[in-house]
Amino acid sequence: MPLDALAEEQAAGTSTGFSRDALAGLRLFTGRANCVLCHRGPLLSDQQFHNIGLGETDRLAALSVEQWVADVAGRAKGQIEVRASEFNCRAGVWGDNGGMSARERVESESCREQEFADIENYEAVGAFKTPTLRNVALTAPYFHDGRASSLDDVIDHYDKLAGDPVIGHREESLRRLDLTSREKTQFKAFLESLTSPVRDLGE
């Protein structure tokens, strides 16, 4: 079903829910393909970091070493930067933050996580934060460097897991799916069904 029609139905309250294809795609998403391992909850993101094993590209190959690392290292680089940053949670620049004292802030769970994060942790290399899939049909291009220009490209990545990861190691939970073209269509219909009209909440 075209997205506009779906949106109209939703706005009119006459929606019958998912199309058949989208439902089949949802079953794949929660079943055989197990995308829900990472894309789950209200945002369809576990808010964690994973290396999904994206490979080298011509664009990456042409970069300087520094720029290449900046593009592919992911959380490993972020953790080092955050620890060195004058704006991290331990910094004195925050003043009174929503009633939280400096001590409370430094002792908060997220700040302690930052302080004690194992920056040699191999799991952080090439790991990026799981993005939300809400309205994903509207937010091309995809992946942190925009290498996938369409949802078809994204589905192809998870389908074939072609090539070696450019850095680190691909999470072992990811397995080649070898989808039929019908299943690819269903996957896409499900991802498109995550588009929702912006709700007017009034005043």
Ligand code: HEC
């Ligand atoms: C191991 C965790 C994990 C699993 C399993 C997983 N994803 Fe992802 N997904 C990610 C991460 C991390 C990214 C971001 C990667 C990046 O930006 O380089 C991502 C990115 C995406 C994107 C691009 C979103 C954007 O805005 O760029 C889509 C679409 C997507 N995943 C769909 C799926 C589908 C469909 C499946 C099942 C076949 C799946 N994912 C399985 C972790 C996972």
